[in-house]
Amino acid sequence: MIKFSFLINILNRISKNLDKINNGFYVSAIPNIWIVIFFVAPILLIFKISFTEPIVSIPPIGKMCSYIGDYTVNIKINLANYVRILKENCYLTAFTNSVMITTVTTLICLLLGFPIAYGINQTKPHTQSALISLLSLSMWTATLIRVYALINLFSSNGALNSLLSFFGLQPVKFLGNYFAVCLGLVFCYLPYMVLPIYSILAKNDKSCVEAAYDLGCTPLKTIWKITIPLCRGGIITGCILVFSMTIGEFSIPELLGSSDTLMFGRILWTEFFSNLDWAMTCAISIVMMAFIIIPIYIVQKRYGGSFS
Amino acid sequence: MIIPKKKKNVEAWASVDANPYLQVKNISKSFQNVVTVRDVSFSIYKGEFFSLLGQSGCGKTTLLRMLAGLETPDSGNIILDGVDITNYPPYKRPVNIMFQSYALFPHMTVYQNIAFGLKQDKLKKTEIDNRVKEVVNLVQLNGYYDRYPHQLSGGQKQRVALARSLAKRPKLLLLDEPLTALDKRLREQTQFELVNIQEKVGITFILVTHDQEEAMTMSTRMAVMESGRIRQVGEPHDVYEFPNSRYVAEFIGSINLFEGIVTDHDSDHVIIQSPEVDCLCYATHTGAVPIGSKVTLAIRPEKIMISAVKVEETKNWVEGVINEIAYLGDVSIYYVMTNTGKTIMATIPNLLRLSEHPFQWEDKVYLFWRSENSLVLTS
Numbered sequence: 001m002i003k004f005s006f007l008i009n010i011l012n013r014i015s016k017n018l019d020k021i022n023n024g025f026y027v028s029a030i031p032n033i034w035i036v037i038f039f040v041a042p043i044l045l046i047f048k049i050s051f052t053e054p055i056v057s058i059p060p061i062g063k064m065c066s067y068i069g070d071y072t073v074n075i076k077i078n079l080a081n082y083v084r085i086l087k088e089n090c091y092l093t094a095f096t097n098s099v100m101i102t103t104v105t106t107l108i109c110l111l112l113g114f115p116i117a118y119g120i121n122q123t124k125p126h127t128q129s130a131l132i133s134l135l136s137l138s139m140w141t142a143t144l145i146r147v148y149a150l151i152n153l154f155s156s157n158g159a160l161n162s163l164l165s166f167f168g169l170q171p172v173k174f175l176g177n178y179f180a181v182c183l184g185l186v187f188c189y190l191p192y193m194v195l196p197i198y199s200i201l202a203k204n205d206k207s208c209v210e211a212a213y214d215l216g217c218t219p220l221k222t223i224w225k226i227t228i229p230l231c232r233g234g235i236i237t238g239c240i241l242v243f244s245m246t247i248g249e250f251s252i253p254e255l256l257g258s259s260d261t262l263m264f265g266r267i268l269w270t271e272f273f274s275n276l277d278w279a280m281t282c283a284i285s286i287v288m289m290a291f292i293i294i295p296i297y298i299v300q301k302r303y304g305g306s307f308s
Numbered sequence: 309m310i311i312p313k314k315k316k317n318v319e320a321w322a323s324v325d326a327n328p329y330l331q332v333k334n335i336s337k338s339f340q341n342v343v344t345v346r347d348v349s350f351s352i353y354k355g356e357f358f359s360l361l362g363q364s365g366c367g368k369t370t371l372l373r374m375l376a377g378l379e380t381p382d383s384g385n386i387i388l389d390g391v392d393i394t395n396y397p398p399y400k401r402p403v404n405i406m407f408q409s410y411a412l413f414p415h416m417t418v419y420q421n422i423a424f425g426l427k428q429d430k431l432k433k434t435e436i437d438n439r440v441k442e443v444v445n446l447v448q449l450n451g452y453y454d455r456y457p458h459q460l461s462g463g464q465k466q467r468v469a470l471a472r473s474l475a476k477r478p479k480l481l482l483l484d485e486p487l488t489a490l491d492k493r494l495r496e497q498t499q500f501e502l503v504n505i506q507e508k509v510g511i512t513f514i515l516v517t518h519d520q521e522e523a524m525t526m527s528t529r530m531a532v533m534e535s536g537r538i539r540q541v542g543e544p545h546d547v548y549e550f551p552n553s554r555y556v557a558e559f560i561g562s563i564n565l566f567e568g569i570v571t572d573h574d575s576d577h578v579i580i581q582s583p584e585v586d587c588l589c590y591a592t593h594t595g596a597v598p599i600g601s602k603v604t605l606a607i608r609p610e611k612i613m614i615s616a617v618k619v620e621e622t623k624n625w626v627e628g629v630i631n632e633i634a635y636l637g638d639v640s641i642y643y644v645m646t647n648t649g650k651t652i653m654a655t656i657p658n659l660l661r662l663s664e665h666p667f668q669w670e671d672k673v674y675l676f677w678r679s680e681n682s683l684v685l686t687s
Binding site for chain 1 (some may be wrong): 376407412425428429
């Protein structure tokens, strides 16, 4: 009995102290630790490796810190990787290609995705949920398979070209260019644009739209003046999702593009697997991250924040 | 109804040759086979403050939305100022609605919200400025031009919504439960303001509400709706004093109802015998009621008087015991159980403090009322 009361006493004391501290800290401790271990730490590691020099060893990276005796630690920061990215043409082309293709893809996704989301939101409630599950169904199929389906459609002896030759027209080279890559990316990432826009549209109060009609605004103008500004949050989320997911995309440009449409993903692959240049790979990754984070930051800063 | 001010043309509906401003003719509407509005017809005259009063789900909001053009009626016509607007889309109607949720555009400032409708009419910038200023003065919202809706209080939002719908100077302004979101004090204050504004601008208002006090305070006439039908249209005091059916009588205010049979006709009274009250009841004629027909006798609680001494009358009195006293501050409601087992409500103003009240629980009292104050209902 004495032992138990002692234990209970300790437990009481602990719980009292716990109450004093913000309880949210303990609730979120596990996810926080998770994020530090699996997200922050790897990024710091990549950041560090990007400043080392490639050597022939296992792992193929030079040491950043070395003890050279005399109580001195030699820290060596190698900027050569970043300089190479700036100097060598192939990296710059890959970057401009990536940003261009990604931007165009995001814009096309937005132009297609908003009308789709709007259209779905206009249907009856049970039709809406059916259409949304159809949309997410397309995301369940492996990207590779869907891209191969596209290849079948658009290749030089694919379905579309067969149709053209049936009508006596010259075959067209659809694949291996910007068009094909953008098409593939839009095809695969459209749901990521539609879903956030739809979720905001469905949540929004319809009375604002009715009020606009009532005040003399035609339906088309109302979409532009009321509906679009009110689903700004969904549009921004969709754009950020599509942009950040497509910029690092590897398989789609690889399958549908050519050396003309060199993108980040391909360069990373070559550096990592063919050249075994981990340092360079990491430097490219860091630059790529900057390319994603900076536009997102600007967009969030300028257009972020909701009204409600 | 605010009594003191007598408006010009206030009783247009009473004159035979007045032209109605808005005519609703046999409007019906159903949603997924559920009829929400059945064959509703009524007329409204210019400058009226008309209320549609009913419980939730009675179809009053649907009716209002059809007037705004946000729903299309299944059948019937809406004629406004001589033009059949039944099939006009909302953006082409000279009608504005003030939504229950206010529906302010959250991404626009107060100024932009109010100017929105005017911009759609492609008015000049200076004209828009003037019109916005005018309505902002009217609703007393000066100095709030650059605020966003989320920076406003409920009362201020309500004013912006009102200003926005007034700015276009519509022929008809529809108000969908405009005051429900406000607290009681503000609501009462706003009721009078709304009436004053309506008098100033002279626009015809239609108000939808479930709050009978609101309808009675503000409107020139009101329509009581029940399950998609209009049960009675009339001036508030008419509807209150002369309800045409049990439903309306019970819906507006509280009332004592006795089932009975017409036994005789006097020169100007009907004589009714009711097993629920142990007396002869005289009531003023309100229509043809043949002898022997089953009717309901209705008496408002405030029209019943209480006395401690026996009433020397041959009619219209009963004796009973006070069962409950509901003290409401300004008035007290006495629930008196008669010897037939019926509980009758009598409302007495509290002229004296509660402790000095002449009647207490379990007191034997006599209730009596005047023949003119009891009403015969046949439906």
